[in-house]
Amino acid sequence: MSISPAPLLEVVDLTRHFPVRNAFGRRTGWIRAVDGVSIAVQPGETLGLVGESGCGKSTLGKTVMGIHTPTSGDIRFAGREIGHLAKRERRAIAKDLQYVYQDPGASLDPRWKVVHSLHEPLKIHTRLSRAERDEQVRAILAAVGLPGAHLDLYPHELSGGQQRRVGLARILTLRPRMVILDEPTSGLDVSVQASVLKLFRSLQETFALTYVFISHDLAVVRAMCARIAVMYLGRIVELGETAGVFEQPRHPYTRSLLAAVPRIGGRRITLDFVLEGEPPNPRDVPSGCRFRTRCPLVQDVCAADEPKLRDVEGRQVACHFA
């Protein structure tokens, strides 16, 4: 997989820092939310991006999407550098690259009928005639599993799950090539989560979509993604094929993260869980390896020298002892 020639999305050494200001507006420091991240996403794949709150996974997604401008580094989409485009040029990219928030249904205008919401992106981004638009809208609505009669309803007349489907349909009417899904199942019950994930899978097949799947839920990422990147405090610490990472995690942080997920039927993980403390403040990251303050394997070299991501048996790991 890693040898396929042209990645659809390529992020090279991307950083996004946010200034921290005091009450007088003077800058007192930086939050290094994304700090030197490189990833490549192949067409048609689902790349999982996991990590705990504050690790920078959403900032990475939003920077790729153009919601934040990169502090430095390159973002190449379909061979083109898009990180530093002017607004107008940037808008043209939005047709191919879409972003899905936690609950896409919540972004529907309550005063618009479904049909209006679904036509709007096509009006803005394409020159299709009304009849052509109508045809496309009906096709998408069927693909997300809703009957055509729903076009004449207002959002409040739909259930939460149906609103979510309409929100997804709205994103898909433009036929994007890549969709960034940011915590798309958080807050859902397991049985509903399973049907939403099934929908993502069938849409990916129907429309040949490439997904970046951002989530803190490791079980969901395992079910959905062929490859995953694990982030900690703004950096990728491990990147590789999902099955391998789950079976034999190499970075000590990945190991702790996986060990913390409850497994039904097994031995209680809380009986053996050892990771202590909480992630440090991203304003004040530790020297050297960022995980060293909580790492069970820590040595002197970890404080002195920040480990680079390096290839270890087909996987990339940033640890001196991987």
Add this chain to the structure above:
Amino acid sequence: MAELLSVRGLSVDFITDGGVAQVLDGISLDIGPGEVVGLVGESGCGKTTLARAILGILPAGPARIRGGEVRFKGTDLLREDPAVVNDRVRGRAITFIPQDPSTSFSPVFPVETQIMDLMKWKSSRSPGGGPSSTLSRYPAERYRADRDAVLETLRAVQIPEPARALKRLPHEFSGGQRQRLMIAMALLPRPDLIIADEPTTSLDVTIQAQILRLLRELVKKRGVSVLFTTHDLGTAHEICDRVVVMYAGQEMEAASAEAFFERPAHPYTRRLLASVPTGTGELRDIPGEVPSLVAPPSGCRFHPRCDDATPECRAGRPAPRALARDHDVRCHHPADGVGA
């Protein structure tokens, strides 16, 4: 076993604009001394309403108790004098851990003020009874003893440097630390029962694992019972001795944690467990949607989504049936044994 808490046939309605919602429909539940009982179910199934009904903090306007009883140490809390419940039970014998610790502290007072306020009224040393007023004195001797107890409990929940931590404002603590403070506050009145409402839902997995371990160790050491509501089956597996599953306001199955996860008998329990994503990548949802509580299905409320439903299921709600010791199911067609 003499139960500490025993809920029998509890029915609660909510008056809404759309009609009367039957949020709890004849719920029964038992909690033994020192037992951690998980109450699992999907959003809207009535977990929080049940927790609130036990605490006696249902919203006074819309909520109506239609019937049933909540027996705590032999007394029916629903029929007891509210002043007595407020003085002796709520916040003392039964305490509460909220889902979101950040909205449960006042942002403008140091945690010391807030914890000592709790101790003034609810500590095991405070006499209780009599008219209480914010102007009442807090006797210095009791204050010192209570403050020592607070420091000791903060050490037990592993807050570093407790004396200094007390001077800080709530926003100066991380989410995990705030939840530790909430656990400390729930333990301080020396309760018999703690009601924990999804206490780890807003936490990251590594912090969740730490908190679950801490909570289980502390309640086991002190012999406190816990009613732990959660929608996350994995969390329930981690912490519970016994699990009760609810669907649309009815309890479906109650079993020891081992039987619940290994030999689920109710079709809903089996579908619910099967919908948890596994390593194989196979996804199994439950077709259909959760019913409206204003016009709920007759009989067993799961029957419209159940593969095994028969006319019998529509006609009436199945009576509890004991499949084994400590394994009760309310289903006409329970599965016999093997895992989901």
